[in-house]
Amino acid sequence: MHPILKQLLRKKGIEKIEELSLDEKLDFDRWNTALNTEDIKMEDLVEFLKSQKSKTEDKLADHKIPKEQRLELLPYLSVYKALLALIETPKVERELAERSLEQLLKQ
Numbered sequence: 001m002h003p004i005l006k007q008l009l010r011k012k013g014i015e016k017i018e019e020l021s022l023d024e025k026l027d028f029d030r031w032n033t034a035l036n037t038e039d040i041k042m043e044d045l046v047e048f049l050k051s052q053k054s055k056t057e058d059k060l061a062d063h064k065i066p067k068e069q070r071l072e073l074l075p076y077l078s079v080y081k082a083l084l085a086l087i088e089t090p091k092v093e094r095e096l097a098e099r100s101l102e103q104l105l106k107q
Helices: 003-011 022-036 042-061 067-106
Strands: none
Touching: 003 022, 042 067
């Protein structure tokens, strides 16, 4: 339980969560989840995008799907690829710069 929620319960004289009304319990659960949820990490986003890209490519590889469905999937694939490129390009450029600089140091 988040410390601020503990303080609120203490201030209201509530010792156990079970003492809350149903509405209070719903609010408490919502607040507790919001306060304890971690921010999304870039690695999680990249993993999600790669997964979605792969699933979309697999669907497009199935030659049995109707043309309309293929046309609907293509923009999704483009977006997944573009987002991955946007995220990964600085990393690749940094690695290339590091290699180039290392080569210059060896000369």
